[in-house]
Amino acid sequence: MHYPAWYVPFLTSPMLIAIIAILHVLVSHYAVGGGLFLAVETRYAYRTNNKEYLAYLKDHAWFFILVTVVYGAITGVGIWWTIGLASPLATETLIHTFVFGWAMEYVFFVLEIVSAFIFFYYWGRLDPKVHQAMAWIYAFSAWMSLVLITGITAFMLNPGAWPETKNFWLGFFNPQFVPQVIARTGGALLLSSLYVYLHASFRVKDATLRDLIASRSTLPALVGAVFVTLGGLGWYIFLPESAKAALAAASSLNIFMVLIFALTITVFVMLYLGPLRHPNWVSPGFALLLFGIGLTVFSAGEFVREAVRKPYIIYNVVYSNQILPEEVATLRERGYLEGGTWTSAWVRARYPNVTQSEQIDESKLLTLAEPDQRELGKVLFQYHCSSCHATTEGYSAVAQLLRGWTPEMIKNLVQNPEKFHFFMPPWAGTPEEAELLTKYLVSITPPRPGGMK
Amino acid sequence: MTMNPTELIGPPSPLGYPAPYWFLVTFKVLGFTLHMGPMHLWFAGILLAMILMKWGGTEAQRWSTRLMRQMPVIIALGINFGIVPLLFTQVAYYRVFYPATILMAWPWFSIIVLLTFAYYGVYIYVTGLKDGAKLTTLKRAAGWGSAILFVAISFLFSNGFSLMTHLSAWPQLWQETSVAGAPLGTALNTSDPTLWPRWLMMFGLALTTVAAYTVFDAGVFARRESAGYQRWAANFALKLHTVGLIWFAVMGLWYLSTWPADARDQMLSSPLIVLTALTALGPGLPWLLILSQRRQITQRLAMLTGLAQFGVLALNAISRQVLQNIELSRFLDVTAEPVNLQLSPLIVFLALFVIGLGVVVWMVGKVWQAERQPA
Numbered sequence: 144m145h146y147p148a149w150y151v152p153f154l155t156s157p158m159l160i161a162i163i164a165i166l167h168v169l170v171s172h173y174a175v176g177g178g179l180f181l182a183v184e185t186r187y188a189y190r191t192n193n194k195e196y197l198a199y200l201k202d203h204a205w206f207f208i209l210v211t212v213v214y215g216a217i218t219g220v221g222i223w224w225t226i227g228l229a230s231p232l233a234t235e236t237l238i239h240t241f242v243f244g245w246a247m248e249y250v251f252f253v254l255e256i257v258s259a260f261i262f263f264y265y266w267g268r269l270d271p272k273v274h275q276a277m278a279w280i281y282a283f284s285a286w287m288s289l290v291l292i293t294g295i296t297a298f299m300l301n302p303g304a305w306p307e308t309k310n311f312w313l314g315f316f317n318p319q320f321v322p323q324v325i326a327r328t329g330g331a332l333l334l335s336s337l338y339v340y341l342h343a344s345f346r347v348k349d350a351t352l353r354d355l356i357a358s359r360s361t362l363p364a365l366v367g368a369v370f371v372t373l374g375g376l377g378w379y380i381f382l383p384e385s386a387k388a389a390l391a392a393a394s395s396l397n398i399f400m401v402l403i404f405a406l407t408i409t410v411f412v413m414l415y416l417g418p419l420r421h422p423n424w425v426s427p428g429f430a431l432l433l434f435g436i437g438l439t440v441f442s443a444g445e446f447v448r449e450a451v452r453k454p455y456i457i458y459n460v461v462y463s464n465q466i467l468p469e470e471v472a473t474l475r476e477r478g479y480l481e482g483g484t485w486t487s488a489w490v491r492a493r494y495p496n497v498t499q500s501e502q503i504d505e506s507k508l509l510t511l512a513e514p515d516q517r518e519l520g521k522v523l524f525q526y527h528c529s530s531c532h533a534t535t536e537g538y539s540a541v542a543q544l545l546r547g548w549t550p551e552m553i554k555n556l557v558q559n560p561e562k563f564h565f566f567m568p569p570w571a572g573t574p575e576e577a578e579l580l581t582k583y584l585v586s587i588t589p590p591r592p593g594g595m596k
Numbered sequence: 597m598t599m600n601p602t603e604l605i606g607p608p609s610p611l612g613y614p615a616p617y618w619f620l621v622t623f624k625v626l627g628f629t630l631h632m633g634p635m636h637l638w639f640a641g642i643l644l645a646m647i648l649m650k651w652g653g654t655e656a657q658r659w660s661t662r663l664m665r666q667m668p669v670i671i672a673l674g675i676n677f678g679i680v681p682l683l684f685t686q687v688a689y690y691r692v693f694y695p696a697t698i699l700m701a702w703p704w705f706s707i708i709v710l711l712t713f714a715y716y717g718v719y720i721y722v723t724g725l726k727d728g729a730k731l732t733t734l735k736r737a738a739g740w741g742s743a744i745l746f747v748a749i750s751f752l753f754s755n756g757f758s759l760m761t762h763l764s765a766w767p768q769l770w771q772e773t774s775v776a777g778a779p780l781g782t783a784l785n786t787s788d789p790t791l792w793p794r795w796l797m798m799f800g801l802a803l804t805t806v807a808a809y810t811v812f813d814a815g816v817f818a819r820r821e822s823a824g825y826q827r828w829a830a831n832f833a834l835k836l837h838t839v840g841l842i843w844f845a846v847m848g849l850w851y852l853s854t855w856p857a858d859a860r861d862q863m864l865s866s867p868l869i870v871l872t873a874l875t876a877l878g879p880g881l882p883w884l885l886i887l888s889q890r891r892q893i894t895q896r897l898a899m900l901t902g903l904a905q906f907g908v909l910a911l912n913a914i915s916r917q918v919l920q921n922i923e924l925s926r927f928l929d930v931t932a933e934p935v936n937l938q939l940s941p942l943i944v945f946l947a948l949f950v951i952g953l954g955v956v957v958w959m960v961g962k963v964w965q966a967e968r969q970p971a
Contacts (some may be wrong), residue, residue, distance in 0.1 A: 144877065145606030147698045147770065150778035159705070212672055213715045220679065220707040228685065228701045228781070238686045239611040243941035245683055246623075248953035250945070256672050257956055261963055264669075268966045277962075280955060309940045484606040486768075489777040492599045492767075498927035516775060525778035585950070 144483040146231040148526045153177070153537030156229035156528055161449050163225050164285035165442045170290075171332070171590070172441070174211035174255075176335025180286040181207065181262070182278035184359065189271045190547065197345070197353050198566050204263045206342050212259060230530075232465040233299075233456040240305075240314060248291040254284035256310055262461045287435070289327055297323040299457045301383055308457050330368020330441065333410075334349025336364035337430075337437040340418065346429035350423065364414050368407070375444075383458055386451040387564045396450055399443045406440045420581050453531070453566040463555040464530045472505035478505050479523060479572035486526055490519070508575045513582070520583025523576055531567075545584060547591030554581040599767035602927050602964040605691050612936040613687065613804070620688045621917060627680025629913045633906065634674030636805035639750045639798070642667065642718070642743040644806060644836075649731075651740075655828035659810065661725050662818060664739070667718050674710075688930055689760065696759040698770050699782025703752050710745045717742030754795040761923040766938075789854040797847035801842030804903060805878075807833040808882045808905035811889060815898020817967075829894050837883050844879060859922045868918060874913040901908035936948075 149156040173447045181204055188196040222596035238245070258281040262274065269277070298305065305314035340362045347353040369492040379387070413433050418425045455536050456463050466474070474482040481487050491498050494515065497507040508519065524534070528541065535542040544555055557577045560567035570577060611867055644872065645663050648656040685693055726729035739761045747769035762785060769783040771939050814821070814829040823828075833939060852860065863872045882904040924930060 146694050147774075148778045149698050149701045149781050151781075156701075163708075209719060216672070216675060216710050217708060217715065220675065220682075223682070224708055225703060227694055228705060231698065234686070235609055235690050235694070236611065238683070240612060242614050242946040243688050245766050246680075246945045247948050248939075249679055250684070250948045254674060254952055254955055254969065256676050257959055260669050260672065261959055265963060265966055268969070269962060270763065273962050280959070282680070293925055309936070311711050311938050312853055365840065374862055441672075447883065484604060486777060488603045488767075491603075492771075512935075521776035522778075525776050529778065 144232070144470075144479070144486070144526060147485045148465070149228050150529060151229075153533055155529060155531065155533055158538050160222065160225045160229050161446060163218060164449065165219045167215070167222055168445050169438055169441055170215040170218060172331040172334045173207075173338045174215045175282075175289045175328070176331035176333070176363070177207050177283045177338060178255075178259075178278070178282040179332070179337050180339060180363065182275070182282040184364075185278050186275050187359070188334045189275065192512070195349065196355065196519055199347060199352060199356065201263070201266050202346055203339065203342055204266070207239060208259055208263055210265075210338075212256065216256075223311075230456055230461075230465065232467070233461040236457060236461055237295060238301070240309075240311065241298070243292055243311070244295055248288050251284040251291065255281055255288065255410055258284065284310055286328070286331075287362070289322055289331065293323045300386065300452055301381060301458055302460060304576070318381040319378065321372050321447065322381055324374070324377060325370050326594055327375025328375055329372075331366040332363040332367030333371060334367075334427075334437060334441065336360040336367065336418075337434045340425050340430040341427075341434045343383045343462075344425050344427045348456040353425065357418040361414060361418040364366075364418070365411075368411055368414070371407070378448075382451065385454075385565060386458075388483035389453055393450065393566065396447055399447050402445070403440055406436050410440065410484050415595040441466055445448060449549055454561065454568040464484065464527055464568050466568065466571050475573065477573075478503055479527060479576055480484070480508075482571075483504075486522055489522060491494045494519070505573050505575045509578060516579050517577075517583045517586050518577035520586075523572065524581045524583055527571065527580070541584065542587045543593055544591060545588045548588060550581060550585045552587065553580070553584050555580050557581050557584070599771075601763035601766050604766055604770075605694060605928055606695075608691065608933050612934040614938040616937070617688060617931045617933070617937055619767070620684045624681045624688065624918050625910075625913045625914050626682065627677060627908070628916075629910045631674060631677040631681060632801075632909045632913065633805060633809075634670045635750075636676065636909075637663070637801035637809060638667065638674060638714075638718075640802035641806045641809070642739070642746055642929035646736075646739050646743045649736075655825050656832070658821070658825055659693045659735065659829060659832065662813065662821075664718070664722055665725055667713075667811075668722060671715055671718060686793055689924075692760050692763065692924065692929060696758055696768065698781060699766065699773070699779050699783045700756060700759060701779065701785055704756055705781070707749055707752050708720075710749050714745035714749065716747065740941075750798070751795055752797065754791060755785045758788050758791045758794060758868075759783075761920055762788045762790070763924075765822045765929050771954075790851065791852055793851035796931065797844060797851050800840050800843030800845075800847050801908075802880065803843060804837050804879050805909070807837035807839075807840060807886060807932060808901050810836070811886055811893055812898050812902035812905075815889075815893045815901075819895070826847050826893055827891075833886050833948045834890050835877075837886050841883055845876075848876060850879050855919070856923065858926070859919060860921050863915075871911070871915055871918060875911045878911045882908060884928055890928055 144334070181200060183507065184196070185200055187193075188200055191301065214492045223234075228235075258277045261269075262277040262281060264537065265277075266274070294315040294317070295493060298314050300315050301317055302314055303317035304310070340357060343353055343356045347356065382390070406432060409434065413429075414435070417429055418529065419435070452463075454463050455461060456465075459468065463465060479486065480490050487503060490503050491501065495513065496510065497504055499507075501593075507515065511519070532544070533540040548556075554577060556563050557580050558570050558574070561569040572580070609937055641663055645660040645667075649660040649664075652660065687770070692892055717738040721735050721742065723729060724735035741749070747966075759769075765785055765788060770779055773780050773783045776911050810833040814826055814833075818825065852863075855863065882901050885901040885904055889901070921930060
């Protein structure tokens with residue numbers, strides 16, 4: 144509303160955030176857990192003077208850098224890129240609230256990059272103690288990055304007392320902070336072990352060394368799985384009531400939760416039977432399967448985490464359609480088209496006959512020709528609804544959702560979306576604008592499917 | 597239909613700036629200065645490295661190999677340093693940054709994809725430079741691909757940041773590329789008269805940075821290289837810097853001629869004329885330092901050359917910032933927003949910044965020691 148709404152046909156622009164975010168977390172957790180793995184295991188290899196293991200760790204460090212420093216870093220920036228395009232008002236709010244949180248994270252990010260490169264490129268050229276110190280600097284910095292970014296992302300789900308106080312620390316140490324830090328730390332440990340199994344199964348030919356790697360990575364994986372479970376429970380306990388309700392109400396989320404539950408048990412069983420009891424089972428096929436299941440659990444978990452926030456992007460602070468809750472009453476009075484920076488400019492430029500003294504005259508909107516009314520209804524849809532709905536085809540396409548509805552039913556929904564579905568933001572326009580949106584929706588709504596009794 | 601671009605600027609954030617404007621802009625400019633160094637090395641450096649590897653002599657190929665072997669680290673640092681100006685741009689310039697990038701959302705978004713390919717392309721190329729490895733056709737193609745992608749990325753960046761201040765282009769771009777008022781995000785700011793000279797001027801400056809870095813590398817990192825290489829590097833750097841200077845001057849004059857009249861008046865009259873003159877003449881200092889080393893590069897002068905080039909980049913970044921604010925002042929006063937100072941987070945950040953810097957210095961010190969040890 145304050146910003147132009149980026150129209151991404153079929154997918155909707157916020158879905159791009161979800162895609163990039165999922166692609167990122169699958170690596171960013173490895174960037175944390177893998178760092179700890181390298182620090183702990185390098186220390187072990189030096190202490191036991193295991194040259195073969197050291198050689199493997201160097202090989203793994205190269206893989207680690209290729210995956211995390213390139214892909215991980217770029218997709219991390221990519222999330223930022225995408226949220227600014229798809230949810231600018233929420234991004235504006237987050238940046239103005241947490242710029243110093245991000246700046247702190249940046250300090251650790253610099254430390255990560257520098258220590259990671261020195262750790263790898265100066266392998267064998269540094270004193271072993273200094274070399275290990277580099278690994279520990281990396282591991283600590285990466286974990287601190289996780290902690291700092293989790294404070295901000297957890298804020299979006301439950302900002303605690305921030306809306307009343309606007310206090311940085313109250314926002315950062317929100318009710319979701321500790322559970323999510325525990326869950327993400329566990330996720331980092333678990334996921335990094337899966338990466339290690341995968342890498343070692345392809346790269347290590349010596350069975351003894353492969354067994355050693357498999358068995359040494361199992362404890363962090365199991366500890367990680369326990370952390371994920373505990374953190375997940377905490378996450379659920381500290382969810383806002385609406386998020387818990389969304390979790391129970393949305394069938395797609397039900398399916399994802401069952402999937403997460405079932406696949407997590409599968410991972411536990413595979414870890415126990417495989418690397419823990421029979422390290423020699425960790426073949427490329429086994430490792431790939433375990434890795435694939437692990438990534439699926441993570442992806443589903445991230446999707447659920449994003450989805451339960453509805454109708455907010457930042458709970459009680461910014462609605463998913465880029466409106467601040469405190470703006471709704473004014474917009475209902477003044478009109479959404481007039482209240483929006485870009486919508487008002489559009490109407491003034493295209494329909495000067497409905498403006499008076501540079502203001503949109505709401506009473507004239509319904510005097511426009513029918514095609515113009517539908518066109519303005521489409522403008523309202525783009526700005527008010529397209530954050531969550533495609534039009535006729537695609538993600539949560541509104542035409543498919545309304546198939547067979549009567550105009551009266553549609554109008555009732557337009558005027559009271561939050562009463563039909565609590566996870567929808569409220570209508571933020573005048574009755575005349577509701578009429579325009581209704582006309583547009585009616586024009587794209589297909590009839591009830593034929594052949595039904 | 598006519599539209600006043602000022603209508604398209606949304607209201608200020610009710611949260612206000614978390615720190616005074618001067619603090620935000622200082623970090624923005626500092627971050628951009630740090631970002632420019634590595635960015636120049638991939639913008640012009642990779643292209644030169646590819647050309648010299650294909651058509652250059654032995655020493656030229658040696659130079660190309662040296663630069664490309666360092667490139668993965670250079671890129672990582674460049675991306676990293678780029679985060680700072682982007683962060684502070686979003687704090688202080690959000691009201692124009694978000695709309696401009698949304699209007700060209702797909703090209704802007706594509707930077708992430710292009711960068712991923714470009715970065716991996718460099719890694720693929722570098723695997724062919726390892727001892728005993730071979731630069732296969734695929735690896736060479738990856739290197740050329742990266743060089744082209746980095747040039748494309750720089751163009752998209754220039755496009756985004758020039759559109760941020762070129763508000764008068766917004767209404768038309770928006771209306772041409774939107775569906776019911778919602779931008780498709782397919783616009784590009786190619787009609788902006790400042791775009792091409794601005795982008796090309798940056799390329800000229802990038803050539804001078806590559807030249808300065810060649811001297812810095814030869815004097816500091818490449819001391820084990822042969823005397824022949826050292827001589828070649830000095831000669832090459834001088835030629836390259838001279839070409840870069842001429843390019844920078846020509847494009848700079850073109851760029852200046854495209855400025856809006858009020859911006860030109862302010863930048864060319866007291867007191868800003870001093871800044872403009874320093875920015876224009878600044879590249880002469882590293883050129884003189886490179887000239888003085890044309891027979892032999894010394895470690896001390898090489899370090900001074902690097903420092904002088906850093907100063908040139910800093911001047912450029914400051915001038916750009918001043919000009920950006922002048923261009924925007926017709927639509928928006930970015931210094932006028934209220935400040936809700938977040939003092940304790942700011943102090944924690946500054947404390948971490950100092951500690952972090954200390955740790956980096958310690959780590960680099962260890963590397964320096966390792967470098968001093970016999971191979």
